[in-house]
Amino acid sequence: MPEGDVLRLTAARLDAALRGVPLDRAELRWPTAGAARLVGATVTECVAYGKHLLTRFDDGRTLHTHLRMDGYWRVHPTGTRQAAARHPSVRAVLGTSSWTCVGWHLGMLDLVRTRDEARLVGHLGPDVLADDFPDAGLTEGLRRLAAQGGRPLCEVLLDQRVVAGLGTIWMAETLFALRLWPWTPADRLDADGGRALLLTARRLMGRSVEVGRSRGLGAVEPAVHGRARRPCRRCRTPVAVGRANEAPYDRPVFWCPACQAPR
Numbered sequence: 001m002p003e004g005d006v007l008r009l010t011a012a013r014l015d016a017a018l019r020g021v022p023l024d025r026a027e028l029r030w031p032t033a034g035a036a037r038l039v040g041a042t043v044t045e046c047v048a049y050g051k052h053l054l055t056r057f058d059d060g061r062t063l064h065t066h067l068r069m070d071g072y073w074r075v076h077p078t079g080t081r082q083a084a085a086r087h088p089s090v091r092a093v094l095g096t097s098s099w100t101c102v103g104w105h106l107g108m109l110d111l112v113r114t115r116d117e118a119r120l121v122g123h124l125g126p127d128v129l130a131d132d133f134p135d136a137g138l139t140e141g142l143r144r145l146a147a148q149g150g151r152p153l154c155e156v157l158l159d160q161r162v163v164a165g166l167g168t169i170w171m172a173e174t175l176f177a178l179r180l181w182p183w184t185p186a187d188r189l190d191a192d193g194g195r196a197l198l199l200t201a202r203r204l205m206g207r208s209v210e211v212g213r214s215r216g217l218g219a220v221e222p223a224v225h226g227r228a229r230r231p232c233r234r235c236r237t238p239v240a241v242g243r244a245n246e247a248p249y250d251r252p253v254f255w256c257p258a259c260q261a262p263r
C-alpha cells in the first residue's frame with residue numbers, strides 16, 4: 001500500500017502537471033461523482049495529507065482521492081495513446097492542453113467543497129511529513145500517542161488517527177531504526193521516547209521523498225521491510241515477520257529478533 005512518501009511525490013507530480021491551467025478534460029469514473037463537471041476549472045494546488053490526495057480547484061471544490069492497496073497516478077503528454085486512458089481500471093482523468101493525469105485503481109474518490117475537506121481528513125492525526133510537523137504536529141502527535149495506553153507500537157504507528165502517513169514499510173523501518181520491539185506497549189515510552197519515535201518516522205520518510213525526487217520511487221532499500229529470513233543488515237540474524245492488528249485487518253510486521261528483542 002502506498003505510504004505518505006509516495007503520496008508526497010504523487011502530489012508534487014500532479015501539481016506540476018496541472019496547476020494554473022484550466023482543465024479541458026475531466027472524467028471521474030466513480031458512481032457518486034460521475035456527473036460532476038470539472039472542465040474549465042483550474043487546479044490551484046494538489047497536496048498530500050497522510051495517504052490522502054487533495055486536488056483543489058479555483059471554484060471552491062476539492063477532489064479527494066486515496067490509492068488504498070494498489071492505486072497510482074500517471075502523467076502523460078496530452079494526445080498520446082496512454083493519455084486516452086480507455087482502460088476500465090482508470091477511475092479519474094484530469095487533463096490540460098499539455099498534460100493528462102490518469103488515476104488507476106483508486107480506492108476512494110470524493111468531490112467536495114474545499115471548506116468541507118475536514119469531513120474527509122479531519123479525523124486523521126498530524127501528517128508526519130507536513131512542514132510544520134516539528135512544531136504543532138509533533139505536540140499533537142505526542143498527545144495522541146499518550147492516549148494509546150498499552151497498545152503495541154506497531155499498531156499505534158499504523159493508526160492514521162494517531163499520526164498520518166505511515167504504513168507497514170515505515171512502521172517497520174522506524175521501529176528497527178530505534179531498536180524497538182514492535183509489540184512494545186505504547187505507554188512504555190516516555191515523552192522523549194515518543195518524540196524520537198515520531199521524528200524518526202519523519203526523518204526516514206523525508207529521506208525517501210528526497211531520494212525519490214531525484215531517483216524515482218523505491219530507490220531507498222528498506223532495512224527490514226520485505227526481507228523475511230534474509231540477514232539483518234546490522235547483525236545478520238534472519239529477519240522475522242509477525243502481525244499487527246486482528247484479522248481481517250492484520251498487517252505484516254518485519255523485525256530483527258536480535259536488534260529488536262523485547263526489553
Ligand SMILES: [Zn+2]
Pocket residue numbers: 232233234235236237256257258259260
Ligand atoms: Zn539485527
